[in-house]
Amino acid sequence: MKNASNRLLVALTAAITCAPLAAAHAAGKDIVIGVQCDRTGPTQLVGINLCPGIEDYIALVNSKGGVDGHKIQTIELDNEYKVPPAIEEYERQKAAGAVAIMLYGTPQTQALTQKLRDDKIPGTSPGFGTAAAANGTRYPYLFPIAASYWSQAAGAVQFIKGKLGGSLQGKKIAYLFYDNPAGHEPLVILDDLQKAEKFELRTFAVPPPGVEMGAQVLDIAQRYRPDFVIAHLFGRSPSVAIKELKRAGYPLSKVIGMVWASAEPDIEAAGGWAAAEGYHTVQFAGVGDEYPVHKQIVAMYKAEGKEPPKEMKASVYYNRGLLEAAVYVAALDNALKAKKDQTITGADVKTGLESVKGLTLDGLVPPMELSASDHEGGGWVQIYQVKGGKFVKETDWFRGYPEVIAKQLKAAE
Numbered sequence: 001m002k003n004a005s006n007r008l009l010v011a012l013t014a015a016i017t018c019a020p021l022a023a024a025h026a027a028g029k030d031i032v033i034g035v036q037c038d039r040t041g042p043t044q045l046v047g048i049n050l051c052p053g054i055e056d057y058i059a060l061v062n063s064k065g066g067v068d069g070h071k072i073q074t075i076e077l078d079n080e081y082k083v084p085p086a087i088e089e090y091e092r093q094k095a096a097g098a099v100a101i102m103l104y105g106t107p108q109t110q111a112l113t114q115k116l117r118d119d120k121i122p123g124t125s126p127g128f129g130t131a132a133a134a135n136g137t138r139y140p141y142l143f144p145i146a147a148s149y150w151s152q153a154a155g156a157v158q159f160i161k162g163k164l165g166g167s168l169q170g171k172k173i174a175y176l177f178y179d180n181p182a183g184h185e186p187l188v189i190l191d192d193l194q195k196a197e198k199f200e201l202r203t204f205a206v207p208p209p210g211v212e213m214g215a216q217v218l219d220i221a222q223r224y225r226p227d228f229v230i231a232h233l234f235g236r237s238p239s240v241a242i243k244e245l246k247r248a249g250y251p252l253s254k255v256i257g258m259v260w261a262s263a264e265p266d267i268e269a270a271g272g273w274a275a276a277e278g279y280h281t282v283q284f285a286g287v288g289d290e291y292p293v294h295k296q297i298v299a300m301y302k303a304e305g306k307e308p309p310k311e312m313k314a315s316v317y318y319n320r321g322l323l324e325a326a327v328y329v330a331a332l333d334n335a336l337k338a339k340k341d342q343t344i345t346g347a348d349v350k351t352g353l354e355s356v357k358g359l360t361l362d363g364l365v366p367p368m369e370l371s372a373s374d375h376e377g378g379g380w381v382q383i384y385q386v387k388g389g390k391f392v393k394e395t396d397w398f399r400g401y402p403e404v405i406a407k408q409l410k411a412a413e
Contacts, residue, residue: 030073031332031344034093036104041080042209043235045265047104049314051076053321054102056297056309058329063300067329068336079104081235083111094119099346100331102324103129106182109142116141121346122353126324127152127259127284131185132412134376134405136354141346143353143375145327145368146284146320150408151379152258153186153230154400156282157193159256159383160228168197174226176216176241178233179205186232186258192404202226210237213244221248234260239269242276253278256383263316264391273389280394283382285319286364287391293322293361316391323365330356366397379405 035054038047058072066072075093079086086108093101101116101123103109109129116123117140124143125133131148133139147155161168175190177183183205194201202224204216210233220229229250231241238261245255255278257266262281270276289312298308311318328349335344335352344352356370356377366380379399384391399405 029343030071031067031099032073032075032093032097033328034090034096034098034101035074035076036079036086036089036102036108037076038081038104039078041078041082043081043105043260045235045269046260046263046317047078049263049265049311049317050321052309052311053318054325055321056312056318057293057322057325060293060297060300061329063303067332068342070332070336070342072328072332079108081105081108083107087111087115090115094121099344100124100328100349102328106130106185107180110181113139113142119346120350122350124324124327124353126320126327128182131189132409134374134379135409135412136371136373136375138413139375141350143370145353145370145375145377146323147259147282147379147381148376149182149185149232149258150189150405151376151400152282152284152381153189153232154193154379154402154405155381155383155398156230156256156258156400157190157197158398158400159280159282159395160230161197164227168199170198170200171228172200172202172224172226174220174224174229175201175203176213176220176229176231176233177203177205178210178235178237179207182234182260183232188408189401189404190230192408193401196404206233206237206241210235211240213237213240217241217244217248217250221245221250227254229255230258231255231261232258236269238262238266239271242266242270242279246275251278252276252386253280256280256282258282259284262384264314265317267386273386276386279386281316281384281386281391283316283384284366284380285316285323286361286382287315287319287384287393289313289315289318291319291362291364293364319364322361326359326361326365327353327356327368327370330359 037051077089103125109125126146131150133142206213267276331352334355335348368377380397383394
């Protein structure tokens with residue numbers, strides 16, 4: 001497997017995390033975190049932009065002195081969005097002393113869930129993985145730390161309801177999805193909402209790798225003719241969907257992409273911003289490269305005589321890397337505060353994650369609050385639209401149908 005350079009990273013300071021750090025102690029032992037990524041496989045469009053966000057955020061922290069005197073050593077490995085490499089890489093990262101793992105991919109997360117629990121090593125799966133893992137009681141070592149597929153689907157339906165005048169009764173919604181475990185995750189919520197809101201729901205599966213969907217789009221646009229389409233696609237497939245729907249004459253203003261169908265590279269690959277005008281997207285982190293943390297990363301690069309990272313312009317994915325790294329920094333700070341000997345384990349990091357509160361990154365991060373029972377942090381989303389050559393925010397942070405999500409989480413106990 002491709003082994004990215006094992007860069008030493010350090011945690012973010014109070015000025016960056018917007019949360020106070022513990023008083024400095026003598027420099028301690030490095031803290032090892034495993035990072036799984038896809039830089040060469042079918043979802044590399046995500047990985048090549050998200051994982052640099054992780055690296056840059058913690059590199060920024062390197063320049064600030066670390067978390068309570070400790071540096072963080074990340075071991076990044078490319079799992080190519082395949083399960084066997086993900087399992088093998090997890091074992092390598094565990095053997096290297098990793099006290100936490102940044103996971104990548106829903107099939108990979110599901111394959112590693114029991115291992116995380118057995119080894120008492122927390123794993124994070126922001127915006128993907130097992131939605132029921134928001135229930136920290138049942139999944140003590142798995143942390144979505146961002147809107148799960150359940151919360152994303154609920155947010156999309158609530159947004160559609162508002163766009164269609166406040167009622168979905170008698171309306172038709174199409175669900176166009178990547179036919180793998182990730183694509184199937186939202187179905188239970190969509191079924192619940194279809195019954196509650198009395199709309200018609202029809203599903204259209206796209207087989208991997210998601211680059212052939214002409215038949216599904218034709219069926220949607222010319223036969224089913226829904227009032228709205230929810231697209232749950234990733235990798236190369238979001239751009240294919242945008243192009244095919246536009247070619248079939250279906251208005252993109254009636255399409256909303258879930259979080260992995262919602263980034264700048266997807267729009268560019270679909271033919272550019274003008275071609276995707278009107279397309280709506282679900283986001284679990286802020287969009288754009290003008291947040292204070294971006295300015296500090298640019299300043300860090302310039303101080304090193306380097307150009308700012310080009311990945312920052314793919315802000316949707318890059319910012320999600322910033323979010324994940326920032327949550328870990330806050331968790332490690334919490335863990336170190338609680339340990340007088342300054343030596344932490346995976347169990348300590350778990351407790352630190354469950355104590356994350358008040359992290360905002362000046363609006364880039366939603367009002368997340370993790371706990372022992374809630375490993376998702378509330379399920380907050382925002383909706384953006386492609387308009388005038390950029391993503392324009394349509395909503396503030398909101399939670400879609402939280403009572404429906406709570407019902408399913410209760411059932412998962």
